Amino acid sequence: MLSEKAGLFSNLSAEEKRRLLERMLREKDKKREKDSTTLESAFEFPPEYAGYRKKLETTGEEGVGDLFYRSFEGVNTRHALIDGVKAINFCSYNYLDLSGDERVGAAAKAAIETDGTSVSASRLVSGERPVHAALESALARWIGVDAALAFVGGYGTNEDVIGHLMGAGDLILYDSLIHASVQQGARLSGATVIPFPHNNPQALESILQRRRAQARHALIVVEGVYSMDGDIPDLPALVEIKQRHQALLMVDEAHSMGVIGATGKGLSQYAGVPPRSVDLWMGTLSKTFASCGGYIAGSQDMVSYLRHTAPGFVFSVGLAPPLAAAALAALQILEEQPQRVAVLHARALLFHTLARTAGLDVGVASPESAIVPIMVGESEKAARLSRALLKKGVLALPIGFPAVPENKARLRFFLSSAHTEEDIRSAVKALAAESAA
Ligand SMILES: Cc1ncc(COP(=O)(O)O)c(C=O)c1O
Structure with missing residues (x-):
């Protein structure tokens, strides 16, 4: 075929060859133009991105x-x-200096030896390891609730759990300074979302008075310590409001766990409120716990429901063994010291x-x-x-x-x-x- 074409080409006059080459080049240019238009129209970057x-x-x-x-x-x-420049570092969330701690590192290394660097499957299938249960029961005991569930990321925990628990016909009320992961989970849930003015339980109360009756479930989300302002919510007021309006209360303890409260138990200890008054304690393993991942702690019923149905848990890999072991070791040090x-x-x-x-x-x-x-x-x-x-x-x-x-x-x-x-x-x-x- 190729030699046939070459033969035809050699029969052409010089002028015909020149015209043919020009036509081929024009067609090539046109194709290149078409390809790039297709790519550009397949995705337009938001104008503010530039x-x-x-x-x-x-x-x-x-x-x-x-x-x-x-x-x-x-x-x-x-x-x-x-x-090569050394500075006093005020940009780390390594609040208790446990990332870098020898025992935490040794626990992670030992877990790699026993279970490998990845469990290579969802925990539902073949990813469950003893270190997962050990971490979750230690977290639940430390926080003072029935049970806990560990996810592979802090951001993903909020996104997945809020997006999964709430749906159309429900109401989510979060503090206007809440973390992006909560906002994203709320958006994905399909529920009605209303941010309330920062640290203002009265404003929350008045929204609930107007909107609670129309909603099936209501979820209030706050942080234990707000990451932009370093202030703390009024937990007793929030618990009283959530009880009166039959709403769920979720607290993101990313910056309060291991930080506030006499022994670092977080917002419930700081506020002197029984931990079971809050429905969902959320936390990350990446800050005080010197690892990577997230958790939800609460009642046995709620944790079992999430364990069996939360898509980001069921359809995702189990927490990597060295990460689970590092978080567990960090928690043990926190308790001992x-x-x-x-x-x-x-x-x-x-x-x-x-x-x-x-x-x-x-x-x-x-x-x-x-x-x-x-x-x-x-x-x-x-x-x-x-x-x-x-x-x-x-x-x-x-x-x-x-x-x-x-x-x-x-x-x-x-x-x-x-x-x-x-x-x-x-x-x-x-x-x-x-x-x-
Ligand atoms: C309040 C809050 N929630 C959740 C997260 C997400 O946690 P992670 O970084 O462990 O995914 C962060 C991260 O900084 C946070 O500040």
Whole structure:
């Protein structure tokens, strides 16, 4: 066939060959054009993405590319090492310094030896291992409820559980500053979603008065400590409201577990409210528990229902053995060493007190939380302050619009039991000097 075509080609005159080649090239161009149109029309990036991407990929005053997605070396703890530069690190959620702990690492390594790096199947099928049950019963006992269920991600836990439990005809009310994973789960559920003003139980009450009767189920979602502002909800008021309106109450303890309460048991201990008053305790394994994953803890009935029906649990792989073992070891250390929590409380209080004394604006943050926002105003100003602090050996990242409202940009300081008093004093000193500059 090919030689036949070659034969025909050789019979053509020079002019005919030139025209044929031109036609072939035109057709090739047309095909290329068509392919690229097909690709472009298959997916259109949102128009605002171009600006967002440019900002993240540009360094210096024009962007924030030098502040985010930087490559860190080593364990995310007291010090950060970036491009060989060492700084006191206020950007880690390693609240009790358990990521990097020898016993946690040893437990993860031992689990790899016994069960491998992955269970390679849903727990329903062949992925169930003794370490899963050990972790879940330890979590339930620690939190003070019947049972717990471990998922492979914290974000996915909220998305899956909320999206699964609620549906059309139901009502979800979440705090207006709730984490993106809760918002996404609520959107996917098909329920009516109404955010209520931040930390305002009265506003929640009035929405329920107007809307509860029309809904089949109602779910209220709050956080134990809010990650942008470092403040804490009024749990007794929320429990009273949820009981009166026959609603479920879910608390996301990502930033409160291991942090607030005398021995780090989270919001129920902090507020002196029995843990069984809350229907769904959600938490992540990636912060205090030095691992990766999420959990739901609550009544036996609720946990069994999720174990048998939550799609992100049933149709997803079981938690990797080293991750389950690391979280379990971290929980055991937390139980044995409440002094870690006491040190974290002391460091958080010292930071709050020094910052306030220096005239810095910590917004509505509670001195008991390990998150201290320093309110700055414009996003550019927060980025400038972050760069100036890094030059003085202090790492704290800015957060601006759209994560927080316009003109409410801030630098967030995440404290850890690994910080020394000296770390806190020198950081606040540098912060005060640079804020005044
Ligand atoms: C309040 C809150 N919930 C859920 C998550 C998701 O947890 P993970 O990062 O472990 O997926 C985060 C993460 O930062 C969070 O801050």
